Amino acid sequence: MADHSFRQTLDELTLARAKRRDPVAFARIYERYARACFNLGLRMLGDAGRAEDLTQDVFIKVLERIGGFRGDAPFGAWLKRIVVHAAIDQIRGPHPMQNFSDFGDGDFPEPEWPGRNPQPDVGPDLERLLMSLPTNARAVVVLHEIEGYSHEEIAQMFGMSPSFSKSLLSRSLKRLRQQWSLVPAAQVGQP
Amino acid sequence: MSTQIADTPATDPGLRHALTQLPLHPLPEQIWPALERAMARKAQRRRLTHWGAAAVAACALALIPGWTLWSAYQMGSEPSGELLADSKMADSSLVGSSMPGANMDLQALELSVLESEVASLDQQLQRHSGPADQIEKWQRRHVLLAQRNLIRDPNARTWSL
Numbered sequence: 001m002a003d004h005s006f007r008q009t010l011d012e013l014t015l016a017r018a019k020r021r022d023p024v025a026f027a028r029i030y031e032r033y034a035r036a037c038f039n040l041g042l043r044m045l046g047d048a049g050r051a052e053d054l055t056q057d058v059f060i061k062v063l064e065r066i067g068g069f070r071g072d073a074p075f076g077a078w079l080k081r082i083v084v085h086a087a088i089d090q091i092r093g094p095h096p097m098q099n100f101s102d103f104g105d106g107d108f109p110e111p112e113w114p115g116r117n118p119q120p121d122v123g124p125d126l127e128r129l130l131m132s133l134p135t136n137a138r139a140v141v142v143l144h145e146i147e148g149y150s151h152e153e154i155a156q157m158f159g160m161s162p163s164f165s166k167s168l169l170s171r172s173l174k175r176l177r178q179q180w181s182l183v184p185a186a187q188v189g190q191p
Numbered sequence: 192m193s194t195q196i197a198d199t200p201a202t203d204p205g206l207r208h209a210l211t212q213l214p215l216h217p218l219p220e221q222i223w224p225a226l227e228r229a230m231a232r233k234a235q236r237r238r239l240t241h242w243g244a245a246a247v248a249a250c251a252l253a254l255i256p257g258w259t260l261w262s263a264y265q266m267g268s269e270p271s272g273e274l275l276a277d278s279k280m281a282d283s284s285l286v287g288s289s290m291p292g293a294n295m296d297l298q299a300l301e302l303s304v305l306e307s308e309v310a311s312l313d314q315q316l317q318r319h320s321g322p323a324d325q326i327e328k329w330q331r332r333h334v335l336l337a338q339r340n341l342i343r344d345p346n347a348r349t350w351s352l
Contacts, residue, residue: 020324021327036215038219055218060233145211146211177203
């Protein structure tokens with residue numbers, strides 16, 4: 001199965017060509033990393049349309065900035081950082097997304113999906129629970145639990161203190177655990 | 192309160208594992224065509240900016256002699272030797288007296304900068320690079336040559352390259 005994650009390596013030749021604005025090399029980078037960008041955007045923003053726009057914006061930024069990529073970090077890590085910053089800019093932008101960090105007890109709105117979740121038998125599946133979290137809380141869970149960022153890094157990206165990240169993560173995981181515990185372990189692929 | 196939160200082991204290994212195993216959604220097909228259109232628009236804007244900058248520079252260069260004459264006419268006299276000397280001093284101070292060629296005429300300086308940039312572009316064009324890059328360099332070269340020609344002959348009204 002093809003790897004579509006940010007962990008893939010990018011060969012030097014494609015990178016050098018992309019730096020010279022070679023459209024074929026750029027298309028190759030898109031083919032390899034666009035799915036990871038879209039999915040990270042979708043999980044952070046909780047909206048397929050916004051995630052599509054984000055992916056497009058990110059690749060335009062890549063085209064503009066790739067000349068300055070020095071290779072200190074792997075290309076995937078560099079790209080992931082662009083996606084994360086772009087998503088946080090959207091979350092915190094002039095028109096902040098609704099449901100910013102309110103953990104109200106009412107029903108959650110249905111998230112917008114590009115298609116049905118590929119795990120149809122999981123019941124109240126984990127992704128659905130994740131999407132039901134408020135925007136900021138979901139972003140912190142995705143960044144800390146899935147993408148491996150530290151609280152300090154997340155706090156810096158949001159321009160907040162680390163206790164902001166710790167507090168949101170703690171409350172979000174508590175909620176996820178409560179609702180996820182209703183799902184039989186065998187159905188959600190427990191280790 | 193925050194200490195309590197910080198001390199609470201927030202991460203649940205089972206939950207974390209399940210989160211990292213979430214399947215990826217397929218990539219919507221419409222992103223790439225939209226991205227291609229956006230890139231084409233951006234490239235076009237960049238080209239227009241190049242031409243726009245060149246046109247503004249050309250207009251400015253063409254207007255300066257006219258403006259100087261008009262000012263002299265309005266003052267009712269020919270520009271005096273003193274005025275010319277002042278203007279030359281001002282030009283020199285713009286260039287910076289510590290720089291090499293500080294006394295060089297501004298037009299000659301500008302011409303030499305343009306010539307060296309064209310020569311550098313010619314060298315770059317001889318090396319292999321992507322078609323988009325080559326097109327951009329050729330366009331830049333044409334703009335520079337147009338600027339150079341206008342400096343050499345400010346009365347020229349055509350954009351002959």
